[in-house]
Amino acid sequence: MGRVGARVTQGRAEWLRVPVGDGAVRWATRGKCLRVLVVVHNVTSATRLLDVLPLFDGDLRIQLLATxxxxxxxSAGTAELLAGTGVPVLPWEQALQTPVDLAVSASFGxxxxxxxxxxxxxxxxxxxxxRLAAPDTGHRTPDAGAAAGTEAGARAGSESxxxxxxxxxPQWVLSDGVPVADALVLSHPEQCDRLRAACPEAAPTAxxxxxxxxxxxxxxxxxxxxxxxxxxxRAGQRLIVLNSTWNPASFFGDGGTGGDDLLPALLPRLAREFxxxxxRFAAVLHPNIWHGHGPGQVRAWLDRARRGGLALIDPLEGWRQALVAADAVVGDHGSVTFYAAALGTPVLLAAAPLHELDPEAPISDFMRVAPRLDPGAPLREQVDRLVERHRPLPxxxxxxxxxxxxAAARLRSLFYSMMGAAExxxxxxxxxxxxxxxxxxxVTVPLHVLTRVSHRGEVTMTRWAGAPPSAGCADGDVHIAVHEDTRDVDGLELADVVFxxxxxxxPRFGSPALWTAEVLDRHPGCxxxxxxxxPSECVVRPRGGRLLGLTSAPEAPVDPAAAASALHALLGAGDGGGNAVAGRLVALLADGGFTVRTGARSARVRVVGLSPG
Incomplete structure (x- = not known):
């Protein structure tokens, strides 16, 4: 609101001198610009601010600043993010002393x-x-407060x-009884209604x-x-996004005092049951998880799952695209899960701590009726049922x-009117x-591959990034396929297929022909x-056989490693020794290929003979 208080200025030597600061009039090339200050509290708030910064693109009258x-x-990761924007970054003390035409924030703090x-x-x-307990530190920020589900939050709530x-x-939006913001941007009239009920003094700023x-x-x-x-x-796959907000009561949280930690048991089951x-699984985690615990720690926690095929999505840019792509979301009470539901995507709640939410907010209504994950029941059945029976909630x-x-038109109109400038x-x-x-x-963990070869030469295949369910392997042959870069190095000695x-x-591999020969020589059991x-082709060499090329249709390709496992199953069907394998190779080349079925999808794989190279 432009109220200036007494401050102790420190570190003035680090203050910018251009485009604002001491001597800026002398040094700035375009010194008459309107100043727009972007206040970035952390990477989370940056995601929203980066959404709206393009509204100022192309306007030679605007000088963007950040702090x-x-x-x-x-705040970890924020300095690197700001540096990446290329916008001049003011130390906070300088920002408080610098007159600006507009400041934009995505948090209170x-x-x-x-x-x-x-x-x-x-x-x-x-x-x-x-719900978030207001701090008593003078730093009005959600991260300085205590979450409703924590011991400190419960204590703060019970005391006041x-x-x-x-x-x-009022504890968040007022300072000395006056609204902190000149404009509090909301997306729906129901938010205006809740603001009016909670803090009438701030309602005119909505x-x-x-x-x-x-x-x-x-x-x-x-x-x-x-x-x-x-x-x-790939065609026929379901993309399941695992989404978590931050704090102990979230999907990714450990439950805090007396709560349940779902992840240690759930993550291995993804490999066994799907x-x-x-x-295909992808994880979208709140930036406060990434930067609270450290990106390296998050990757380390999820290492085994990532080697089993889990995609770990960038918390700044990639999560929206993952939501658009998803067939289902397993999530919690965070905004990303609600966005998924707003898109009409099936949502299964792994955590839903209603005590942390405003009971009058629409997200609370959604949490009360959305289907819940049952950790004690088979996971695949729950996900399939969710997708197949889904009816979007309005x-x-x-x-x-x-x-x-x-939003673009309304926000730009607001920003320029606040600056008193024409759009x-x-x-x-x-x-x-x-x-x-x-x-x-x-997938670099050993793959357990169940195959069934029909009399027509079609291979039905199921691959697991872990030990397969015993009930599913009663009818068929199982072999092990292992990526050469696996950390489970003992698995290479047990592998039937190495890829x-x-x-x-x-040049590091010489050529596919040389590499395949070296692998068979190095691993006698392979x-x-x-x-x-x-994406749709591989070069294979069966032991004792010739070099072959396997390809599938580029518009709906078969995973080449799966095609290689299918070929292994075909060549070994019925055993019969080397002469039988050679005969099957001749038949495959004569037929031009074979059919692979995974789940409900079948696709043709073409087989061609290659020169030894």
Whole structure:
């Protein structure tokens, strides 16, 4: 609100001198610009602020500035993120002393009331829904407070009444009885109603301007198949996104004092119960998990699952695309799970601590009626039933935004009116979601492969990234296929099939022909070596046989490693020794290939003989 208080200035030597600061008039090339200060508390709030920064693109009258209040417990990663934007970053003390035409934040924290300019505050999730005890530190930030589900949060609530709702209660939105923000951006009238009931003094600052994050997601829906291909999802596979907000009561949390820790038992079951050719898993974790515990620690915790095929999604950019691509989401009470439901995606709740939510918020209504995960029941049956019987609930889509597709126009109009400036003449727009880089499935734990060969030469196959369920292997033959880069090195000595992926012209491997020969020589128990050269092709060498090329249709390819395992099953069907194997090879080449069935999908694999190279 532009109220300036007395501050002790420290570290002035680190203050910027251009485009603002001492001598900026002398040094700045465009010194007459309107100043827009972006207040980034942490990576979480940055995700929403980066949604709206493109609204200023192309305007030569605007100088963007950024700052971090350093009030968040989760400030790790913020400095690197700000450096990556290329926007000048002011130390917080300098930001408080610098007059600006507009400040934009996506959280309450760091004494925002002392900023010298008009302030707009956006939500960094689906409105304001969570209870959070207000801190007594002077740093009004959700990370300085105590979550409702924690011991400190419960104590704060019992001492002073119910735990307040972040972004709605007076403890969060007022300073000395005056609204912190000049404009509090909301996405739906029901949020305005709750604000009016919780804090009438702040109600006049409410501005209905939609949800820029959800608008970007809605606009990206036509590219769903591209996003799925980028994540390595093949035809016939279901993409299941595991989503968690932060804190002990979340899906990823350990339950805190007296709570249940779901993950240690659940993660291994994903490998045992879900065949890799029929399901693809991806994890979308809250940035506060990543930067609270450290990205390296998160990767270490999920190492075994990642080697079993789990994709770990970037918390800043890739999660929206994963939501668009998903067939189902297993989540909790966080905003991402609610966004998934708003898209009409089936949602299964692994955690739903209603005591942490505003009981009047639409997300609470959703949590009360959405299906729950039963950790004691078979997981695959629950997921399949969820997808096959799904009927979208109307609440999430209705209450996420009342003005879908309008956030860009409404927000730009708000920002420029707050600066007292005319809008640019071109239409307001948000950045389209970028197409993520291709992330092929990489399973490096030993694969247990169940095959059944029909009299017509069709191979029905099921592969697990772990020990298969014993009941499923009663009818068929099981072999082990292992990636050469596995950490389970003992598995290589037990492998019937050894495979790897790489470029055929990579000089480190010599050539696919040389590599396959070396593998068979190095691992006497291996019956077939397969060099995966692309999404739909591989070069294989059966022991005692000739070099072969396996390919499938590029528009709906079979995993080449699966094709190699199918060939191994065909060559070994009925045994019969070397002459029988040679005869089967001749028959396969004469037929031009074979058919592989995984789940409900079947596809043709072409077989050609290759020169020894």
């Amino acid at each position: 971090c209040p350093q009030s968040s417990a989760f 760091g004494e925002l009331e002392l900023l010298r300019g008009k302030l707009a505050v956006l939500s960094h999730g689906v409105g304001y829904t969570k 009444g119910p735990v307040p709702v972040f972004g709605q209660a 501005v209905l301007a939609g949800d820029p994050c959800f608008d970007r997601v809605l606009a990206a829906r036509p590219y769903r198949e591209r996003f799925r291909r980028a994540l390595g999802v 065949p890799v050719d029929e399901y 609440g999430p889509a209705e209450f996420t935004t009342s003005v879908p597709g309008e 640019p003449e071109w239409p307001a727009s948000l950045q389209p979601l970028p197409l993520p880089g291709h992330e092929p499935v990489s 790897r992926d790489g470029r055929p012209d990579d 019956a077939l070596a397969a060099f995966v050269a692309g």
